[in-house]
Amino acid sequence: MDYQPKDIEREVRNFWEKNRILQLLMKMREKDNVGVLGFVEGPPTLNGFPHIGHARGRIMKDLRFRWKTMQGYYVPFWAGWDCQGLPVELEVEKHLGVKNKRELLERVGEGRFVEECKKVIKKYYEAWLECDRKLGLFIDHGRAYWTYHDNYIEREWQYLKRAWEQGLLGEGYYVVAYCPGCQTSLSSAEVGYEGAYREVEDPSLFFKMKISMKENEFFLVWTTMPFTIVTDMMLAVHPEAEYAKVRVGDEVWILAKQRVEPVMEKLGIEKYEVIEVVSGKELEGIKYEYPFKDIVPKQKELDELSNVHVVVCEDFVDVETATGVVHLSPGNGEEDFIAAQKRNVPIYVPFDDECKFTDEAGEFSGLFARDADQKVIEELKKRGLLVNVETILHEYPTCWRSHHKLIWLARREYFLWTNKINSKIVEAAEKVEYFYEPPKNRFLSFLREGKPWCISRERVWGTPLPVWKCEKCGHKVLVATKKELLERALKSSEEEIELPELHKPWIDKITLKCEKCGGLMKREPFVLDTWHNSGASPYARFTDQEFEKYVPVDFLVEAIDQTRGWANSLLLEHVILTGKAEAPYKAFLFYGFVLDAKGRKMSKSLGNVIEVNPLLEKYSADLCRFYILWKCSPIDSMNFDVNEMMKRPYQVLSTIYHLHRFFMQNAEYDGFNPQKFSLEWAEKNKLLRQTEYWLLSKLQETIEEVTKRFEKCEFNFAMSKLEDFVVDVISRQYIPMIRRELWSDSPKTLNRRLAIYSTLWHVLKNTILLFNPATPFLSEFLYQKLYRQFDPSLPESVNFEKWPVADPKLRNIKLEEDFELLTKCISLVYSARQLAGLKRRWPLRKAVLIIPEEAKLSIQNLKSLFLELANVKEVEFSEKLPENYDAKRWSLASEGELTVLLDTFRDKSLIGEGLMRDLARRVQALRKDLGFVPTEILSEVHIANLSKESLGLIQPFLEELSELVRARKVYLHEEKPEIKAEEWHEFQLDKEKVNITIIP
């Protein structure tokens, strides 16, 4: 029976489900364990189908779970689903065919929209369940958490309550990308969508900013967004760069020294002179004349402040382009905004929701932002400040839906002021184990930026911000439980307050009475950033008691992009909640992306997305699991290639399967009973030989190495070690060493065969245990079909077994080295045979090994094995190559310190034996072709058309031949005899043609 992984997997899946193996396992470990390892599922967002990148993470999670569970730990490996947020909303919008938020609210309404969101979640949930089932994930779906459920949301609110109490939650400005067409702000994810960046036309404007108190000195500034000059608050230079004062006519212009030449060339100014060079640092603090004070009264007012309209130093200033002097509009740019916040510069944002200037913008009032460009240019020209204007083409982010050019706007939002506790956060993060340096550095450097976290979103499907604000006095309260809300809610009449769930639109109907002034309090209309929603899972998904027990959790694994996502929000929220410099996880493995076979990112537009469910319709889950773990380090990006998967990885799993078949065929035939013929039994009766001790030693090495690699999350190295053990050690080396012994069915050697079975039983069983975390289907299948058949006293599932522990007593490094040397010498013998054209099955008289003294002892130790594998009658040792050996007779091969001389002379007896083995091989091939099982004994084998000479040569080995081919009698004929043969088969035997037939 061939290896049919898909059939195996179907059968095992049914077995697990029917016998509730996962549930039994959980119960067993919950009751009886060597320790508890906390876990919380990084919830997949239910806005799409699982793809191979998701599978990569899930496979590693499952590996960790199965491995740690086998070690005896209890792990609450319970599922969880991320249900809210923009990604889900966008999926629903697509489904409903609405183009933007306004249309959504008008046409669909919030209530129905929320219901549609839930429908979408359900749909994708089914797909994810199927994915986990196919992958063989032992995650408990019965205990899953859902981020949109009321109980989850209420516990999520507790984080906000803690932040509120500590003064870490409040209002502020934040710069967001805003689409003037859709009239909504966009998330950063949307800004990064494929195709969002487009080549667009913009003005390219050089203008001057006059320095106050100086007659003719100016800063030369460049921008592609003239309208931002209306909201200009500062000029920025790079502190370390050199700036030149350049005389142009009777004016002095200041710009980056390295930019003088290119800019002057660009502006067509030939006559100029650099009169002084200063560092950016020296320019700091210079006040300049804001040009539109006369037409923008608010700017005139702001200009009175000492920190407005001055030069500042910022590292982000790029002196490689333009003039190296940047003007800052905190209301229209993120870096500008942060620079302003650092210096307590007020944020001036005179825009309404349609992105038109408000009355605060003086003469620009009523103009749409981008339409103000022209007026700005004219006004500059009027004041003699315009230097040059033209049009350029450049890449600029546009709205992925409407393709309007995006505008960056500071808007009032709610923040967690995590910047205030940044040192605690960084300290907490530094204590975490990340397994690899690069992702750790990436995460820590991101955290050290210490930006405040904008948690409000102007959307619908999310956790509502539980803050109510008084319309009259502006007083705010945070109400963090449903119970309290209902108690405090204002009742319009006698009717009951209805709050079916903690979502918009229902929650917005709740109004409160202001405790300060008695005014009406309405909820702030925001929902929370969905990352806050999932980041609350350690507290929100557990009970208080469970939280105590499982958090900080032991080990998490998510994709590398989660450094800015879940890993971050988990950490920030946990530090806020506990007030401690402690992360909610002790270890976090960030894994790399999965790319397509050619190394391209998977995307819908390329059509190269590999979805898990269709993939596993066609391919084996075990194989995908093994391949993904095996191919490269978890932190590397991985090119997923099914053709590659079907080569070496397939071979490894197939070999495990066939090793078991081989074992079973033989062991069954000899009536092996593992309880009776244990390894101890074999040992006690001195039935084990060096081959077995060597194999057992290699097993210990493998157990040790795999465990060590698992600890360090070096799954690829663990898999290579297993690959090597299965393919090289067992299949390629050990089996050929004992094959001849197993082929015999003599009762005299039965005990020896049983000893081999006891060794194979032990080694193979440990092997499938080591494989179980990676290939749970195959391991379970073999466990049920082989191990539990032979030994019904074994536990019900392979998952109930204990993880193997290396036994140092079985380790014999010297013996391993001897075997390594043996392998090398045998290779040399084959090489020498090759040169002389002598087949491996032809026995030869003698091999001479010219090897160092210690090596000689090693080979002598393994002499009989050497003779069998080399297929020579005797071996001799020599210290050096004889000076005048007969090169015609002796074939030589050498490598390094090792040299082999092989006697190529064959007498009649050797030729006859070789011929016999040739014939045996032909008969065996025929047996197999004709469908005889290996153990079946044939009554007669006839071999005809042999030359007289061959006949004579073979005669002495006839008995051995019949034993080899398992026939009662073998007859040799010169010509085809007249017997009742089924059919004669012709074979080419070197130059002769022989005919063979079998009579069963």
Place this chain on the structure above:
RNA sequence: GGGCCGGUAGCUCAGCCUGGUUGGAGCGUCCGGCUGAUAACCGGAAGGUCGAGAGUUCAAAUCUCUCCCGGCCCA
């Protein structure tokens, strides 16, 4: 534009941290062999300016710098 990761045989990857004998493995190709567990396996051969350049050193795939190419994250 910024940051990070990668570039080693036709392909997929080790080796680099801690510099030192002729730079490895698997797959693929060619020749030959072996095989009653295997979709395998074994021997041999062909195949590398270790992305490019410079530096440090007695010595560089390995350390430093610059550049080029690919990928990712963020602007």
